Amino acid sequence: MVNTKEKTPFSNITIIDVAREAGVSYGTVSRVINDSPNVKEETREKVKEVIDRLGFVGNRSARSLVSGKSHVIGLLIPDLGTAYIGEIIRGIDMELETARYNLMLYTTHRRETKEAGYISSLIQSGVDGVILILPRNPAKYLEKLRSLNFPYVLVDHQGIDDRGPAVGATNFQGAFDATEYLIQLGHTRIALITGSMDLGCSQERLKGYQEAMKKHALQIEPEWIVEGDFEQTTGYEKALKLISLSNRPTAIFASNDMMAFGAMNAVRDQGLKIPGDISVVGFDDIFQSSQTMPGLTTVHQPLEQMGREATRMLVEMMSEREIKPGKIELPTRLVLRDSCRNLADSRNNG
Amino acid sequence: MVNTKEKTPFSNITIIDVAREAGVSYGTVSRVINDSPNVKEETREKVKEVIDRLGFVGNRSARSLVSGKSHVIGLLIPDLGTAYIGEIIRGIDMELETARYNLMLYTTHRRETKEAGYISSLIQSGVDGVILILPRNPAKYLEKLRSLNFPYVLVDHQGIDDRGPAVGATNFQGAFDATEYLIQLGHTRIALITGSMDLGCSQERLKGYQEAMKKHALQIEPEWIVEGDFEQTTGYEKALKLISLSNRPTAIFASNDMMAFGAMNAVRDQGLKIPGDISVVGFDDIFQSSQTMPGLTTVHQPLEQMGREATRMLVEMMSEREIKPGKIELPTRLVLRDSCRNLADSRNNG
């Protein structure tokens, strides 16, 4: 293991070396690299041969410096903890590959104090655009991004701010469908554990629930709507509260799967059965939802596709150098598993 | 939304602007930026003030070009699908923050055909070093990396190749502990679902299991050891096979949690109870393991810490410009939950 303290590290051979070896000017080598049409086929072949032979890889920094773009996009996320984000990233990543971009990952680790600084450091790190998957209202970020006309896309954050480019899912419709499904199963006492109410998606889901209940002329007791925050433990606690109600609901609709898991645990801890005594529905359809016992009936969000779509929008904005407002809503889909009881069916008593 | 087609994008103000505004040469500005000691305090103050006022952020590419380093490290992973990787990344990310590096994410998406090309593109993208979390034998990668003396660290991949810098966990000891725990609970017929046997960690875990059985003079029936591949469905299938054995084991030790989940489902689908009829132990202690019913007893791997440690090693190698062989093994820890039955305790029959 030689300790080489030289400066330029792992591809010391440059465009000039290639040029010399191929017997052309280095401008020509540059043309070959960039697939310029103005190169004689013969020359192109020769240069390519030399590139391969020498193992030339090109210097990204130099290229970025002169071209003014890094071909890297930044992804800002709160944390890697949830499978939810992983699926979105997969979509981003796949799309980025076809667009030939690289992905720089930034996690806020919930340190909201540093919000403002993050954008600066994002920009400073030279990314060409940024995708934001943020739990809270990212107003501070957006303000700066917009004022700089810096390309960005918000994922799963529609509702609060209508101007920015964003991709989300049909939260209203998804919640509506889930609620109506429960109603069709014969449920009339349906509770809702909302998400954090400062998030647009939480509000949309609440509205979907309310609308479905209203459509079927069902009364909503005020105690049936409790505010959650997307955390499993909160789902547990709120479900406990719901279960202890005198007019106990027969079904609990949690605004995400994690809270639904918490609710399922709470139901079981009270010695009740799922779906025999209480039915549970979630939202997201993360991987674990198919693995619980019983499997969780939930609203599927097309997370991977959301990632892809966001990336497409961003790539387009980057190439056109302008932020285009407008948002895309991808359709959700109710996934039926075994956590809901059909009240008309006496066999299905969990 | 103005469509500005100019080239240099989002921080058009340069070191020269700052210099002019501050009335110094731009070399001095550079010194201030780089915390060079040779600057009069008064000058430093003034320059800093101008930097703030103008909102100067500096051009990463230019800096990288001249310094020969990007202050970015690459992370190569197979996929974001598992919580397992998320936890390692969290550790990497935290450590990187203190080291003031950025993280570029590359996923192979299991496309092993492109293995060789990945390293080239990693290097081409100008990262200063790379952390590899790879499921299969990364010999092809390592060869190239080594020949270039390119800093890298392998995470959770010890066993096959002993030379390279790597950080892992005490797989042997962890498996030994888990098996011995089962034995102490009174189990004598203990089955093992291995991981992919081309992986060092799988082999270590197998050895740990064998050693514990041997230590307690317990017979291992050949049918009790079945090869898995870390996938949940495989855990399900293999457990099914195990359950149907005439000399059915009373406990199943799965080489990771995902397979343990599969095994749990299989046990239940056969109308058997956990842990009443069959005890299950996993390996990893991913988040979900505490969420299943019953909670999964498993071997905790210090994933986050592994990420941190790997990053520290890499940062050191990058600064010293040499690959230092040697690997670190972080201790595992058995986490007791409710998926194992104490055979001496008649109450605990699940």
Add this chain to the structure above:
DNA sequence: CTGAAAGCGCTAACAA
């Protein structure tokens, strides 16, 4: 302590 200036490797405009 500070200014001047030589590049880092590359793209792209201009000539030939």
Add this chain to the structure above:
DNA sequence: TTGTTAGCGCTTTCAG
């Protein structure tokens, strides 16, 4: 079709 060359923004000698 190809060569020449002016920078991109910055770090880092080398003088002073």
